[in-house]
Amino acid sequence: MAAYPVAIGTLKEEETIGAETKLRQSKYLNNVIEQAHRNIKRIVKPMMGFKTFNTARRTLSGIEVMNMIRKGQVKGVKPGDKMSRVKFIEAIFEIAA
Known part of the structure; x- marks a missing residue:
């Protein structure tokens, strides 16, 4: 995970993201996103793609x-x-x- 702070620093130097942007590292953040999309996965799976x-x-x-x-x-x-x-x-x- 050491690459994340370097990447954020580079993006700030290039002014791709604002200097005031803070890095929030949370190993549980993805769980919230996955739970929110669980219903979509359940519906889309039987469709076998688009x-x-x-x-x-x-x-x-x-x-x-x-x-x-x-x-x-x-x-x-x-x-x-x-x-x-x-x-x-x-x-x-x-x-x-």
Whole structure:
């Protein structure tokens, strides 16, 4: 792990990143990211890949948005409230259920 501080120093010298940028080393940080994407992995695995980059980008974006709606990370949608989710999706796509 000694290469990380050298790399950060080089990036700061080249002004690729700001001088005020701090290095946070945490061996558990990746676990949070992996747990957040566990649901996506579970959904995508049976699809056996995508044919084009744009198909992958659109599909993964849709999955991410639906997870955000489910978690209540969207303004006006309460976590765990199915009716507010349904109303939000109806409003976006202008559909009536």
